[in-house]
Amino acid sequence: KQEVTQIPAALSVPEGENLVLNCSFTDSAIYNLQWFRQDPGKGLTSLLLIQSSQREQTSGRLNASLDKSSGRSTLYIAASQPGDSATYLCAVTSGTYKYIFGTGTRLKVLA
Amino acid sequence: NAGVTQTPKFQVLKTGQSMTLQCAQDMNHNSMYWYRQDPGMGLRLIYYSASEGTTDKGEVPNGYNVSRLNKREFSLRLESAAPSQTSVYFCASSEAGIRSNSPLHFGNGTRLTVT
Numbered sequence: 001k002q003e004v005t006q007i008p009a010a011l012s013v014p015e016g017e018n019l020v021l022n023c024s025f026t027d028s029a030i031y032n033l034q035w036f037r038q039d040p041g042k043g044l045t046s047l048l049l050i051q052s053s054q055r056e057q058t059s060g061r062l063n064a065s066l067d068k069s070s071g072r073s074t075l076y077i078a079a080s081q082p083g084d085s086a087t088y089l090c091a092v093t094s095g096t097y098k099y100i101f102g103t104g105t106r107l108k109v110l111a
Numbered sequence: 112n113a114g115v116t117q118t119p120k121f122q123v124l125k126t127g128q129s130m131t132l133q134c135a136q137d138m139n140h141n142s143m144y145w146y147r148q149d150p151g152m153g154l155r156l157i158y159y160s161a162s163e164g165t166t167d168k169g170e171v172p173n174g175y176n177v178s179r180l181n182k183r184e185f186s187l188r189l190e191s192a193a194p195s196q197t198s199v200y201f202c203a204s205s206e207a208g209i210r211s212n213s214p215l216h217f218g219n220g221t222r223l224t225v226t
Contacts, residue, residue, distance in 0.1 A: 004153070031209050031210050031212065032209070032212050034214060034215065036215075036217075041219075041220075042219055042220070043115070043201055043217035043218050043219045043220050044154075044201070044203075044215070044217040045217070046214035046215055046216065049212060049213075049214045051212050089153070089154075091154075091215075093209045093210075096208075096209070096210070097159060097161065097167065097169075097208065097209060098156045098159065098169060098170070098209070099154075099156070099209065099215070100153075101153040101154040101155075102153060103151060103152070103153045104153070
């Protein structure tokens with residue numbers, strides 16, 4: 001059974017710091033992994049999708065890596081800004097039809 | 112371009128009442144999903160529709176029914192609401208299923224309280 005863990009549950013950093021968010025999963029037989037951002041009271045916004053054959057994806061200040069064999073993904077945020085404050089969730093495919101979500105890391109970037 | 116639109120945004124029900132949550136997407140996506148989000152439990156799949164005319168159960172389907180009315184719309188019905196169904200409900204869509212590597216697009220959610 002696929003399980004997804006995100007550590008830490010919460011993180012506070014000063015503005016300008018580079019940071020890494022972690023996602024681990026138990027079953028390496030995945031099609032892809034997605035990273036999402038969720039603002040309070042809002043839905044999830046897809047940030048990056050990494051296919052199982054890829055090692056990383058980049059979008060602006062965001063870089064996500066995938067190591068299927070070890071069941072790990074990281075989301076790297078460069079030069080963090082207060083506007084990056086949100087909850088970040090990862091999700092991996094499980095079976096043929098669904099995603100399994102982690103419970104997220106709540107990030108606060110202090111001005 | 113509205114993306115995924117959910118109505119209502121908030122709802123309070125009494126135990127035993129019924130209601131339908133509406134979802135519509137304007138991205139011509141084939142696949143649509145209903146999730147619930149509960150504190151400490153992440154998002155869990157209730158039902159999904161791989162394409163127009165098909166629906167299938169997810170992880171937590173008990174107490175819910177769905178209708179894929181057409182390609183755009185996917186509704187979720189609670190026939191007899193229970194306090195355990197207090198949650199935030201999200202509708203999502205994707206161009207195709209999970210094997211296609213198309214990202215999920217989410218609505219802003221319906222916050223449901225059952226008293």
